[in-house]
Amino acid sequence: MENFGYIVDTLFALFAMTLIIFMVPGFAMLEAGLVRTKNVTSVLTVNTMIYAVASVMFLLVGYQLAFGGWENSGMSIYAAFLFQMAFVGKTVNIMSGGVSERVRILPIALFTVLMGGFIYPLVVNVSWGADLLAGTVLDLTMYDLAGSTVIHSTGGWALLAAIMIMGPRKGRYKDGKIHVIPASNIPLVVLGALLLWIGWFGFNGGSVGSIASKENADTVALTIMNTNTAGLAGALIAGIFMYLRYRKFDITMILNGALGGLVAITAGPDLYDIHTPIIIGAVGGALVVIAVPLFDRLKLDDPVGALSVHLVNGIWGTLAVGIFAAEPEAGITLLGQLKGVAVVAVFVFTVSYAAIYIINRFLPFRAGDDEQVEGLDVTECGLEAYPEFKRAF
Numbered sequence: 001m002e003n004f005g006y007i008v009d010t011l012f013a014l015f016a017m018t019l020i021i022f023m024v025p026g027f028a029m030l031e032a033g034l035v036r037t038k039n040v041t042s043v044l045t046v047n048t049m050i051y052a053v054a055s056v057m058f059l060l061v062g063y064q065l066a067f068g069g070w071e072n073s074g075m076s077i078y079a080a081f082l083f084q085m086a087f088v089g090k091t092v093n094i095m096s097g098g099v100s101e102r103v104r105i106l107p108i109a110l111f112t113v114l115m116g117g118f119i120y121p122l123v124v125n126v127s128w129g130a131d132l133l134a135g136t137v138l139d140l141t142m143y144d145l146a147g148s149t150v151i152h153s154t155g156g157w158a159l160l161a162a163i164m165i166m167g168p169r170k171g172r173y174k175d176g177k178i179h180v181i182p183a184s185n186i187p188l189v190v191l192g193a194l195l196l197w198i199g200w201f202g203f204n205g206g207s208v209g210s211i212a213s214k215e216n217a218d219t220v221a222l223t224i225m226n227t228n229t230a231g232l233a234g235a236l237i238a239g240i241f242m243y244l245r246y247r248k249f250d251i252t253m254i255l256n257g258a259l260g261g262l263v264a265i266t267a268g269p270d271l272y273d274i275h276t277p278i279i280i281g282a283v284g285g286a287l288v289v290i291a292v293p294l295f296d297r298l299k300l301d302d303p304v305g306a307l308s309v310h311l312v313n314g315i316w317g318t319l320a321v322g323i324f325a326a327e328p329e330a331g332i333t334l335l336g337q338l339k340g341v342a343v344v345a346v347f348v349f350t351v352s353y354a355a356i357y358i359i360n361r362f363l364p365f366r367a368g369d370d371e372q373v374e375g376l377d378v379t380e381c382g383l384e385a386y387p388e389f390k391r392a393f
Contacts, residue, residue, distance in 0.1 A: 005212035006075055012220075013079040016206025020086035023199035024051050027093040030192030031100055032385075033185040034252070034304045038375025039101045040184070040385035046096045049109050054089040054116030062088060062121035068130030074210060083206055084124075087151055091120050094155025097304035099162050099365070101181075102169050102372055105380050107363040114355050115158065123154050123344055141331045142340025145223075146207035148267035148317035149341055154348050156311025160300070161353035166366040168301030170373065178296050181303070183252060193255035200227055200262050204269050219270050226269040227262060230281030234261020237285035245289075252305075253292070257285030259309045264317035267337075271325035280320050284313045315341055 028047040032040045063081055064070070072080040092112045096103070126133045126140055127150050133139045144150050171179055183189055205224040210216045238257020242250045261281030269277065291308035300307065318341050322334030356365065371379040378384060 005210075008212040009075040009210050010079045012211045013075055013083040013206060016202035017079070017083045017086045019199050019202025020083075020090075020206070021199075023090065023196050023203070024093070026192050026195030026199055027090075027097065028192065029188045029195060030255075031097040031304055033188030033190075033192060034097070034183045035101050036181065036375070037184045037386045037389050038377055038384070040377065041381045041383050042105065042376035043096075043100050044385070045381055046100075046103065046105055046108060047093060049105065050092045050096060050112050051089045053109055053112040054092055054120075055085050057113055057116035058085050058088045058121070061117040065118065066121040066124035066129040068125075087147065087203075088116050088120055090151055091115055091155040091158065094152065094306050094310045095159040095162060098159040098302040098306035099166060100303050101376065102166065102366050103162075104363070104365060104367055104376075107359050107365045110359055110363065111158075111162075111352075111356060115352075119158070119348060119351055119355075120151075120154060123150055123348065126343070127340070138343055140340045140343060141333070141336035142318065143271070143321050143325075143332045143337065144267045144318055144340065145270055146204045146266045148263060148314045149344050151314075152263045152266065152310040153314030153318070153341065153344060156307055156314055157345055157348040158352040158356075159302070159306055160311065161349055162356050162365065163300050163302065163307075165353070165356050165360055168299060169303070170369045172301045173299050186251060189252055189255065193259060196259060197228075197231055197262065200231070200266075203227075204266055208270060222274075223269040225274065226272055226277040227265055229274065229277040230261040230265035230269070230284065231258045232261070233278045233281030234258045234264070234285030234288070237282040238289050241286060241289045253289060256288050256292070256305045256309055260284040260288035260313045263310055263313035264320060266314075267317040268321040268325050271321065271332075276324050280317065280324070283320075284316060287312050287316055 024047065028044050031043045031047065035043055063084060070077050092115050096108060125131060127142060127144060142149065172181065201224045204227045205220050208216060208220045208223055211220050235254050235258035239249055239254045242248060242253050261284040264280050264284035265277050288305065288308045291312045292305050295302055295307050318337050319334065321332060322337035326332055326334060367376055367379065
């Protein structure tokens with residue numbers, strides 16, 4: 001049949017894109033469950049606005065900047081665009097959870113314009129796309145199939161910049177102690193995390209790019225299998241660590257361990273055998289358990305653990321390729337992976353910090369203390385998610 005491969009790969013890209021879009025409600029439900037009831041509508045609004053704003057900016061500016069054009073001979077260009085568009089909002093979704101319960105909607109929407117139209121597309125350009133740095137000393141040889149660094153660390157570095165500028169939630173750190181703010185809806189947390197897990201199969205599997213041959217079909221299946229294995233290992237090791245330390249099974253930490261494993265495997269799931277992801281995912285889960293309290297001790301207030309899941313494991317996953325799957329003849333080396341991490345870190349953190357600092361001068365990112373006490377649902381949205389609930393604090 002003429003154009004059979006073109007048709008199959010178009011369908012594959014559209015299916016993968018649909019799975020990735022399931023991560024939009026995944027992030028929304030995860031964050032909505034982890035914040036207090038008085039901030040749920042605000043969190044849901046931010047996640048919806050991120051998807052809309054980032055996607056439109058990628059259509060108008062970002063895709064062309066990232067890839068240098070709209071040509072694609074392997075599948076419909078519209079499918080290729082939609083698949084890439086599905087990724088862009090994730091960088092700010094990662095950021096939004098970490099600044100929840102005190103971020104205002106308008107300034108983060110303005111930053112999303114910059115992330116979706118310029119910052120993220122430039123990172124894609126030098127890694128997956130047209131490559132403005134080709135032939136220069138900064139030219140990246142980093143292997144990053146689906147974005148441990150390109151997406152997850154990019155979002156993580158932007159989040160770190162935002163937290164440093166905004167500061168913590170009111171009352172989070174007082175009298176030299178960390179004040180625990182419990183999650184409001186554990187079922188939503190579980191739903192959100194599992195939606196993200198399912199979406200990851202399109203995230204990583206779709207990044208193989210083609211399924212229209214036996215070899216490519218095997219690679220896609222291996223990629224999805226290894227992705228799932230890393231998530232399983234991350235969940236198990238996080239649960240074990242929490243039980244050994246506290247004699248309790250903390251479902252929020254178990255799920256974040258799974259997500260850490262999924263982030264870690266994202267750089268190279270197509271390169272590993274079926275056992276290596278167990279190691280990579282287990283280390284990812286352990287890193288989450290270690291990093292969450294570490295960031296709290298540094299007074300970097302991150303309500304959902306996004307820095308630990310996405311930034312720390314984005315770095316680990318990218319370096320893991322150089323450790324477990326180095327192929328110098330193919331340009332995959334630990335030094336090359338480290339260089340990629342460093343270049344993206346310096347660019348994204350510097351530009352994000354500058355952009356957030358400037359926006360913050362005119363439109364403060366952080367809601368005032370009184371607004372935080374009342375809840376952002378009222379002050380930002382005028383619509384409470386649970387109006388009949390009596391607030392504890």
